Each structure stands twice: as C-alpha cells, then as structure tokens.
Amino acid sequence: MGQKVLFFGDAGIDDTIALAYAFFSDEIDIVGVVADYGNVSREQTVSNVKFIAKTFNFPENVRVIGGAEVPMTGEKPTFYPDVHGVYGLGPIDPGISEGFIENFFEIVNLIEQYQDELIIVNAGRLTSLATMFILFQSLMKKVKAYYIMGGAFWVPGNVTPVSEANFYGDPIAVRIVLTYAKNVTIIPLNVTDRAVVTPEMVNYIDYKGKMPILKPMLDFYYNFYKSRNPDILGSPVHDAITLMACIREDMFTYKSLPVHIVIQNGNTARGQSIADVRPYAQFADDEKRHRIAFDFDYSYFFRDFMSIMTGETFS
16 A cells, blocks of 8 residues: 555646656555646646546546635636646647536545545645635644645746746745645755656657657647757656655755745735745744755656656666
8 A cells, every 4th residue: 555645736747747657656545636727727627637547547436626716816827738738738638527526525535534644745736725724724734744846946936037836826825835734845946847857768658658648748848848948858747756755755855944935916026935045044943844855866766757657677
C-alpha cells in the first residue's frame, strides 16, 4: 500500500503527468482528485480527470470531485490555451463528461476515512483547499501534510515578473491556506522550472509504450516553452515533481521560513510570495513558518521519473 494522496488540480498537461506517475508508482495511492478551474474551466477539468482515470484504468474507488469554479477574488478566471491547449491536454480532446453531480463534500468523507495517513497535494489554484479551511478547520487538522505547487521566491514569476500562476490566480486563497494549514511544504518555481523532461526522455517513454498520450501532450507543452525561451532543454513538469516530493523527501533542499503573500489587485506584485532568506534573520518563536524547497537533485529526479514512467531501472 502506498501513501494515501488527495490531489487538487486543474488537469492540464503537468497534472496529467503527475497522475500518471502516481498510477505507475507502487508508493502512491490516489484516493481522490479535486477538479478545479485553472488551466481550463472546472467543467473541462472534471472531464479531463475522468478521461485520465479511464485512460490509466484508475480503480473505481478513486473519487472525482468537482472543486471551485471561480477564485475568492470574485473575478472570472483567465485560461491559458496557448500553454495547455484549448482542452487542457495539448492536442487531445477528451470531450465533456455527462451526468456530473456536485459532490464537493466528498472531501470531508475522504479526510474522515484516512485521517492522519492522508496527504493533500495541491497542484493548481488554492481556492478549493482554502474553502475547506474556512468551513472545516478542525477537520483539516487531521490531514497528515500538505504539498503545494506555487510561488516564486526571489526568482522570476511566470505570470508577472514576480508572481507564479497558482498564487497569482487566487492570492486570497493562498493566504488563508498558509495562515491555517500545518505541516506545509511549498514546491515553487525555484525548483519546478528546472524539473524538465527533455524530448529525448519523452521519446524513450513513448517507445516503451506505457503512456501513449504523453508524447503528444509534452510535445505541445515543449513547443510553448520553446517559443518563450529558445534555450530551454525540455518541458518543466511542475505538478509531477510536487507530487513526487511527498515520497521523495531526500530529493530536495529545504528552508523553513515565514511566508507573506501579496494580495493587491492591479499590481504586478499580486500573488508574489515573499520569504526572508537572509541567513542572519531572526524570527520570533511563535512566527509561523513553512517549508520551502529551494533546490533539488536533478539526477535523482531523472532516475526516479524515468524508472516509474518506463518500468525500467535507471541508475
């Protein structure tokens, strides 16, 4: 039995890679997927998750849960078809699933069922997770740990010069989660931008045949990143390395620091994540801190990712 994980995401390309990694790994058991707006609408995300579950033959007890449709800022969400495609899966059209029933409170049942053995991995906007803290603070204390893909600490953002997309999309939700959640690990762009899967890696995984939808998606993804940065060597799989973090503690280098989130609208700093990285800084004993990944071992990432995705042993 693997680590029990409840995955919150917006089912774009890198979310799909993360869920595929979990499916092929004996060390992770996905017990549910909360499908949020983000890369695409919530409706499309629900359909994408159902398509992914069917493609990889996920067990029937893996629950697909409809999450948030809009951020806590009250804005209409902005989607990014140039990054993930119109449907969120690059060139793949999974269609729209019929008969979806609102079931957000299934999250409560999963937390009650697994309690202290459950890890939540949040790879998209934090709106749904923040909603849980607004409604069920005592319940959320039963979660073992939280792994969050988001933020950019003293490195460039990917939406504004300083802000990463998940934190920019709903900074109010981020502040709520970081205020109330305990045992939080943040996997920011400092790490995820360098967790690249090269075309050669994609071609070999495709050759092994375990994941036929990987190549069209990551080729699409790479074309986008290549258009922005001609020197980039591959596609950064932001969400996959965040999921990997919950079972690969020794892949990363961390610092535990207080984190401040900028909320102001109409400002390039909106969603900026700020931590005091001065080596001589002193913090009050009661000042809340979160563990932030600032570096990782790429060779370790390569071996682990390729081993899981191909079924071969890379050393």
